[in-house]
Amino acid sequence: MTKPRSRRGGGRPTIADVARKAGVGAITVSRALREPGRVSEDLRRQIQVAVDELGYIPDPNARALASARAEVFGVLVPSLTNNVFAEVVRGIYDSLSDSPFRIQMGNTHYSGLEEERLLQLFASQRPAALIVAGIDQTPQSRKLLETAGCPVVQVMETGHDPVDMLVGFSHFDGGRAAAEHLIEAGYRRIGFIGARMDPRSQRRLAGYRAAMEAAGLFDPRLVTTTPLLSSVTLGRELLRDALAKMPSLDGVFCNNDDIALGVLFECRRAAIAVPKAIGIVGFNDLDMMQAAFPSVTSVRTHRYEIGRQAVAMALAAIAGRRPQQRVVDLGFELIRRESTAR
């Protein structure tokens, strides 16, 4: 004789309560909320009143179970603290904040294995869409993405063979542009300094190398890398290493802006004149590059925009309007500043 609801549910209003209050069937309430066009003006208003009065919020779990589709975007990035991905994630959150979609984020720690594990976990929840960083998934991961049964957007790169959709830019071209700029500015012994050489960093290095070889300037001893996570402090150390190996170094293309800032500080500390004795180019163009003294040339990337665009494409695909172009190249921009103004 006890009311069934009191047993478990905790007394929150359900769709049945709303239906009773509005004097309609539960299914009509469900429709009024999801496809208002299919319910008559009158009932729609009645239902809205009942929803407001009861403070009804649909249970996303019940929804997901009944419809075999969760209103969740799965987002997979290699790092949460790296400003680059944080910006992408911010773009994703901002774009989804007014939608019914929730976000489930995963941190792969730059590990392919971890990516596989998380992808499997995410896919098992039938997400509405998946957004993953990079195009270098393991074959296993790629298969998971292909069979996920939802729109998939790879981000942060460009290429010709996406799983589904792809938004980003060419790291190779970015690296090449940076190196070419240094060459044009008159630098000759131009080093590459990079930490945590993930696939994107490798491509930037390849772009740098292409430019250097084209100019007949490449020398393997100009390249200084480490698998360690990048940091400003590490930038200082790597410049010291690079100079030890190659004292005649007169320019550096840094894998990212943290490294570039470290290189700048090390130059100041060692009384090496920038841009006179050494030119510096960073990557990503964080705010601090512009504020630095001297200000630092960097390759500006559109991270926030990548996040927004990825969501826009996914939403379009969910709505059945797959974008005409599956690959969007948002490009980059070389911002010339004092650090290379010789």
Place this chain on the structure above:
Amino acid sequence: MTKPRSRRGGGRPTIADVARKAGVGAITVSRALREPGRVSEDLRRQIQVAVDELGYIPDPNARALASARAEVFGVLVPSLTNNVFAEVVRGIYDSLSDSPFRIQMGNTHYSGLEEERLLQLFASQRPAALIVAGIDQTPQSRKLLETAGCPVVQVMETGHDPVDMLVGFSHFDGGRAAAEHLIEAGYRRIGFIGARMDPRSQRRLAGYRAAMEAAGLFDPRLVTTTPLLSSVTLGRELLRDALAKMPSLDGVFCNNDDIALGVLFECRRAAIAVPKAIGIVGFNDLDMMQAAFPSVTSVRTHRYEIGRQAVAMALAAIAGRRPQQRVVDLGFELIRRESTAR
């Protein structure tokens, strides 16, 4: 006559499939997965084999629906890109990566209203725990937290009146320690420079003011703030403003390290000697403070540790072992560096 499952589910194995394969009841499979201790060694092994062979992954939505409790941690922070919160969030993710708990994150954009909205949304999903930044929730939000029916951990502050549990440190004390350090180092016209004056920044300012007043050095013209979001570039501008207002300024306590870095760059650009003419102290002690030239004194905070501790306390509470102390003060550490070594 069609198999029911083929209609909707998409063919993924369910608990019933596992049960059939292992020759046991569905409920036993459920128990074997959640409370292995209550199932005999034999069956447990049989079930494990069936799970592995079928590649069975429990459906979290069905679980949440049936148990009226989602395995989700709700996490609410004011910003995703601010390194400070990113570190806390990283601590939370790392601590939960091996647990069955998922994370649902919300970005309040420093808005109380947005916080209320997200809290309502989160609470409606019956999360296993809630972690929220700060202690300055609106009365509405506080009530939501109190009635959420799950462990709640407020983070990034300390105090005597948490909703439930609290992990962080005293911003007031941090601000006071910074100011006292500058006073001891011999600086007298010590300014406060701060952007986006959220409650935590306000408390740091209050700590600074207390120290300055105790030394008879406080002057309201020493305080320069703006509601804008903080950035390195903004640090430069704020120092210019501060100097225009008070040319005799000989020290600054910066609300955070981004501002401090901007102040440092502006000093270099304006040929103001650091630490000789002006002493600089930052807040948070990001990696770059140590690498800077001159290196910058800063108040080190334990952000990652706060995230880990918050999760540890929440997990203990979920397991029914509420921690003896509901408020954990992880403190801070003043790191003395060149920027105040007069």
Place this chain on the structure above:
DNA sequence: ACCTTGCATGGTAGCGCTACCATTTTCTGC
């Protein structure tokens, strides 16, 4: 007048899982 078409609405039957209550088996204690 009849039948067809389309729209608005509702009833029923699950989605995959777990809470609750049996039921069976095994283990005590005397």
Place this chain on the structure above:
DNA sequence: GCAGAAAATGGTAGCGCTACCATGCAAGGT
């Protein structure tokens, strides 16, 4: 050896929602 307790296992009935298939009724075609 047996009553009683404890442990192991299973059956049933939902959790709150939506897919699917009616049903009823007005509009249009012949």
